[in-house]
Amino acid sequence: MPDKIFREILDRLPEGVSVIDRDMRIVWVNKTLREKGFDIEGCKGRRCHVVYKRNEKVCENCPAVRVFETGKQVRVLEKGADGRDYEVTAIPIKAKGAKVVKGAKGAKDGSVDRVIEIVREAETDLVSKADEIADQKCYSFIEDAEDIIFMIGADHKILSLNRRAAGMFGKKSRTAIIGRTVYDLFPKKIAESYAGEIDRVFETGESLLEESKSVFGKEQRLLRTSLNPVRDLSGKVTAVMGISRDITERSRIAKKLKQSYELLNNITDPASDAVFSKDNKRRYTFVNKAFEDMVGVKSARIIGKRPEKVFPPEIAREVRKADDDCFSGKTHDRIYKLNLNGKERYLHNVQNPIYGPEREINGVAGVVRDVTEEKRSEEVLKQSEERFRNIIEHISELYYIHDTKHRLTYVSPQSKKILGYSPEEMKIKWTELVTDNPMNRKGLKQTEKAIKTGRKQDNYTLELRRKDGRTIIVEVDESPIKDEKGKVIGITGALRDITERKKAEEALKKEKEWSERILDSAPSMMIGLGENSEILLFNKAAEMITGYKAKEVMGKSWIELFIPKKQRKEMHGVWDKVVKGKLELHHYENPVITKKGEEKLIYWSNTFLSQNSKFRMIFSIGQDVTEKRKAAEALKKNEEKFRLLFERMTQGIVYQDKDGRITSANPAAERVLGLTLSQMQGRTSVDPEWKAIHEDGSDYPGKDHPSMVALRTGRKVQDKLMGVFNPKINDHVWIKINAIPQFRKGEKKPCGVFATFEDITEQKNAEQKLRESEEKFRQLSESSPIGIYYADAKGEVLYTNPRWQKITGLTLKESLGSGWADAIHPEDRKRVKSIWRNCISNGVEGETTFRFLSSKGRTIWVNTTAVPVKDERGNIIAFVGTNQDITEQRNAEQELKESEERYRTIFNSANDVIILIDRKGFITDVNKKFFEYSGMSEKRVIGKHLKELKSLIPKRSLPVLIKNFMKRIAGADVHAYEVELYGKNRKISTFEVNAVPIRSEGKITGDLAVLRDITERKEKEEELRQAYKDLKKVDQLKSDILRDTTHELKTPISKIKMMADIAEEAIGQVKERDIKTDSLKKAKDNLKKISSNSSSFLKLISNIVNLSKVQNLENIKKEDVRLKPMVERLIKEYSSYTSEKVSLKSAVSEKCRFRANPELINLLIRNLLENAVKFTKKGRISIGCSSSKSHIVLRIKDTGPGISKKNISEIFQPFTQGDRSTQGLGIGLATCRRIAELHDGSIDVESSPGKGSEFKVRLPKR
Structure with missing residues (x-):
């Protein structure tokens, strides 16, 4: 219906x-x-x-x-x-x-x-004309068709064919094909198949549709052919028309698509996780085998279905919520507890949106993992955890629980004490704790074995890294956790720190090794002798001193082998007394004969070892004192040399006895102090004649003199500074004194003291000059825009200027000494201190960059320099340095680095191929997508010229690329263009190239090219073009039928109207008195009605034709339109039709000018005016226009009955009326809307019942 x-x-x-x-x-x-x-x-x-x-x-x-x-x-x-x-x-x-x-x-x-x-x-x-028109259209359609169209007779001869068919046979002239049979044109097997199908159409009179392979020239193509009977008017089949479509390429694409799905299935089917994808209508487009198994439904019943068709309502509702997240651009990640196939399951669903080339969301892809076992494991572990938590958390061991996939589910608080990590940190970072120590592999294998077998394994040790970086050794005791069915669901373990125990064991081991090595590494002889003087122990030093190897002497008599013959008898008697305990010889010297016959004097220290008061062994340590004795002789000779040295030293030396009286002094002391030895002898340090002073000029009390302090305390006194009066120069000299107390053996109180000193008067004068210089330096640094500091030769900071303090946030007091180091950022402190120590130790300049951390938590980046200050002799006396605040510079550098990282991330994650080329055509960089597409290595690409990439760029594409590249380098604009490139396996793809020149300081230095693979898009566009052509043909056919129908309708209606008008005019000429019957008057009235209805019908046809025309229009020809004269003509025309109760006025000015199609704008205003006239019985109709820079707005307002809200949304739809009581199909307003759209404009209406309507048409000026 x-x-x-x-x-x-x-x-x-x-x-x-x-x-x-x-x-x-x-x-x-x-x-x-x-x-x-x-x-x-x-x-x-x-x-x-x-x-x-x-x-x-x-x-x-x-x-x-x-x-x-x-x-x-x-x-x-x-x-x-x-x-x-x-x-x-x-x-x-x-x-x-x-x-x-x-x-x-x-x-x-x-x-x-x-x-x-x-x-x-x-x-x-009319029929003949229609047939003629139809023939012309049919010929045009067949001739221009993309399909192969041909006509074949019953004798299998070609009767006619279109241009496309002739081209497939490689013939320019169709006369070379017409009249030939299928046997002449195709191989025998294919020709016989075609002939059989043609015969069947002639026999049955029914159409055939099939796919078959055909050969055209040397090329085999796949065709889809429709054979249709052609009948005469009697219904007899006189010929067969064939329409073939070349589907070779479509078949190839379908085959590749099938292979892609098979590959996807091969990848995802072995996976245990369920994988799926959906299109933008939320219909499943792919599911793997795991997905089928999870939901219990085969993929054939899932693909193409929405979730509500696959799942129960409660599950479908959750799936819909997940899809909503993805289609709003979010990642959905959630664990659900669902009743699936009658079983309660925990499912972890992660799904993400699939984006198209324009970042539109084209669908959803996701993975669902069944985590039921993990959840059950958690429940069992939770019960166990509650039971043992209180015990576990109060013992020294670290207890933990992990599942069969080694994911920690519980860690006791002892993790903080043992490893430095909180339990929550352990769950995330536990993999970072295990070092690469080989012993760890053995232990981890035991855990795997426990999971696999369900049996407890032996304890094992691991080396772990604490949070502070230290490594520790732990002992691990693990047991498997099983569920009610005996299945292993996790591991519980105890971990204890045995680092110290291991260290102790290691120490014991080393101690044993050392005790074994002591004998061999000791410089003294170590021997052990038994009861009969047999040698039981003989170390390396003994071997070196005697020349014998241990294996040569072990077990032999020491006395017989090493004691000189003349002393052996006496030595035997002594040895007998020693063994019997009658004589103790703890220390003694005696000569020993070496293997070479040399005699060496050995000093022995003996230890007697016994067990249960019974002699076991004498352990003797012997020192070769042969050289020592020789040295003692030489000592006497050297004393004279030392005396000469004492007298010739440049450093002053004074010896004072226990009472502090000077007994001796060298010439250097006489020179520095300005006194002779005789003048000094007998004087003490408390003598006021020394006129000793401190640095500040105050008196230096005699009791505090270094020599007196050393005598009093028995300790060294070093580097004391003192000013002493020199009578020869009549001025003070400055000396630096060291006092060393001297002791007699066995006495605790000093018996005297040596005082050494050096004249540093010149150094003090230099320091004075330095202080004056420092004052100038201080004044300069106070006003310096950079931070300045000053430190002594030991690295202790003595001064920082205000700018330094402002940069670091420290006060002067806080910055002095080594206090400045406390403000260094903890991460930089160790490094900075190391550099500072290197400067001090080696006297070198230093420069580094680090962070200060202010008390308010602000981080300040500084660039610091340190330069050593040297005196005239080249000795370092201080360091001076600068601090420059480079926080802003560092932030800028960090932002630049982050920007570069973002660029590199975007560069390598882009779905398009990106190539950077210098101005000479050499490639400087390519992104990851380039390597994925080309299969080329970086070595084969970077630094190569475009012309060298023959394996990537086909010959026909290279000139295009080079030409456009040269244009861009020259500064010309180059729009996007297409090239073909080789991919992996020499497969050619089409790319769209968008490139821009790279500029530096205004000059073009290279080119950035973005290549997008549009192969698939090109194929889709071709399909769309073909579909569009087919649609155009159908639309044209509809328009032709509509045009022919309206033409055929107009002709008889026009005739009817014309005849009615003639008849009415004829009756009108009959005088009123001659009209005798009511029938004639009624005929006249009926003729008026016929004429009026005919006009309405003709107008209806015209409206339908107009709607059809504008709906088929795509491009319109625009010209300058003056709206005012056009509106005035229409008002004049319609004024004759309106009631006297309706006023029709225009308020359109000459300013309302714009570019448009005048015929369509005239039709738009006419339709709106006609609509207003039709509905307005009294009142006014006004036409106005307003203009802006870019648009004009045309307003047609009436005082008609108005339109209800319900009808306003429908009135611009074809065949819809706001008021059913009026005539018409509701076509005029639909035509108006289409005209507005063709001009990139819009139309809307404001109306309410009883208050009239106002239509607004908004059109662009250009």
Whole structure:
């Protein structure tokens, strides 16, 4: 049954229209047939030949029957029951969702659901003309078609073919093909197949549709061919028309798509996680085997379905929420507790949006993991945890629990004490704790074995790294955790720190090794002698001193082997007394004979070892004192040398006895102090004649003199500064004194003291000058814009200027000494101190960058320098340095670094190929996508010229790339263009190239090219173009039918109106008195009505044609439009039609000018004005216009009845009216909206019932 709108149109047609079902029964007739007596109720269900009173024989060639058979429109001439000629047009109505079935014959596959049959009385000239027009259109359609179209006779000869078909055979002239048989054009096997199918169409009169391979020249192509019978008016098949479509490329793409899905299945099917994807309508497009197993449904019942068709409502609701997150651009990550297939499961769902090339969301991809076992493990562990938590958290060991995948689920608080990590940190960072110590592998394997076998393994040790970086050794005791079924669900373990124990064990081991080595490494002889003086122990030193190896002497008699012959007898007697305990010889000297016969003097220290008061061994340590004795002789000789040195030293030396009296002094002391030895002898340090002073000029009391302090305390006194009066120069000299107390053996009180001193008067004078210089330096530094500090030779800071203090946030007091180091950022402190120590130790300059951390938590980056200050002798006396605040510079550098990292991340994560080229054409950088596409290595690309990339750039593409590159380098604009590139395995893809020049300081230094793979897009565009062509053909066919129909309707209606007007005019000439009958008056009134209704009908047809025209328009020709004269002409025209109660006025000024199509704008205003005139019975209609820089707004306002809110949203739809009480189809406003859209404008209305309406049309000026 036609829909409501279509039924209204059919009801207005003058032709008879009926709808026939597959059983050839009438299901609906239009108003024309009903007015002729064909009652719809009486027609329903009856056979059409009965209704139309046709002969049954005629029904054999009935057009409706042929449409059901062929699926194509049929038009025939036939005699009616009244003897008149009727033109019958049968139009197929396709069944909803009907598809072409491979091998189907005609339309008997059920693709045609019903037939519309239009019957009208034939007009011979009209039919001929229509046939002629149809032939012309058909020829044009066939000739320009992308499909191969040909006509074949019963003898298998080609009768005709289109340009596309001739091109496939490689023939420029069709005369070379027409008249030849299929056997002449195709290989024998293919020709026989074609001939058989053509014969079947001739025999059955039914269409055939099949796919087959054909050979054109040397190329094999895959074609989808439809063979259709061509009938004459009698219905006889006279020829076969073939339409073939080349689907070779589509088949190849389909095959590749299938391979891609197979590859995806091969990748994801072994996975234990469920993988899926959906399109933008939330329909499943892919699921793997794990997904099927999880939901218990095969993929065939899932693909193409929305979640609510696959899952129960409660699950589908959660899935819908997850999809909502993704389609709003978010990642969805959540664990659900669901009842799936009658089982309670925990599912972890992670899904993300799939983005298209324009960042539009095209679908969703996700992974679902069954974490039920993990959750159950957590529950079992939680019960166990509650039971033992109090115990575990109060013992020294660290207890932990992890699942079978080594994910920690519990860690006791002892982790903080043992490893420095909190329990929560341990769960995240535990993998960072295990060092690469080889012993760790063995221990971890034991854990795996416990999980696999379910049996407890032996304890093992691990080396772990604490949070502070220290490594510790721990002992691990682990046991498997099992569920009720005995399945291992995790591991519980205790970890104890055995680092100290290990260290102790290691120490014991080392101590043993050392005790074994002591004998060998000791410089003294170590021997052990038994009861009969047999040698039991003989170390390396003994070997070196005696010349014997241990193996040569072990077990032999010491006395017989090493004691000189003349002393052996005496030595035997002594040895006997020693063994019996009658004599103790702890220390003694005796000579020993070496292997070479040399005699060496050995000093022995003996230890007697016994057990249960019984002699075991004498352990003796012997020192070779041969050289020592020789040295003692030499000592006497050297004393004279030392005396000479004492007298010639440049450093003053004074010796004082225990009472502090000077007894001796060297010449240097006499020179420095300005006194002779005789003048000094007997004087003490407390003598006021020394006139000793401190640095500040105050007296230096005698009791505090270094010599007196050393005598009093018994300790050294070093580096004391003192000013002493020199009578020779009559001035003080400055000396630096060291006092060393001297002791006699066994006495604790000093017996005297040596005082050494050096004259530093010149140094003090230099220091004074330095202090004066420092004052100048201080004044300069106070006003310096950079931080300045001053430190002594030991590195102790003595001064910082105000700028230094402001930069660091420290006060002067806080910065002095080593206090400044406390403000260094903890991460930099160790490094900075190391550099500072290096400067001090080696006297070198230093420079570094580090951070200060102020008391307010602010971080300040500084660049620091340190320069040593040297005296005239080159000795370092101080360091001076600067601190410069470079925080802003560092922040800028950090931002630049982050920017570069972001650029590199974007550069390498881009889905397009990106290439950087210098101005000479050499490649400087490419992104990750380049390597993925080309399969080339970095070595083969970076530094290469474009011309060298022959494995990437085909010959036909290289000139295009080079030409456009040179243009951009020259500064010319180059729009996006397309090139072909080789990929992996020499596969060619099409790329769109967008490139921009790279500039530095205004000069072009290179080129950045972005290449987007548009191969798939090109294929899709080609498909869209073909589909668009097909749609255009269908749309054109609709327009042709509409145009022909309206033309055929206009002709008789125009004639009717004309005849009615003539008749009315003729009656009007009859004088009133001559009109004698009411019938004549009634005839005159009826003629007026006929004329009026004819005009309305003609206007309706015109409106339909106008709507059809504007709907088919895509591009319009624009010119300058002056709105004022156009509106004034229309107002003048419509003023004659309006009631005297309605005023029609224009307020359009000359300023309302714009570019548009004047015919369409005229039609738009006419339709709106006509609409206002139709509905406004009294009041006013006004037309106004306002203008802005870019747009004009046209307003047409009336005081009509207005439009309800309900109808406002529908009035711009075709065949919709705001008021059903008025005539018309509701086409005018739909036409207006389409005209506004063609001008990139808009139309809307403001209205309310009883208050009139105002239509606003907004159009661009250009």
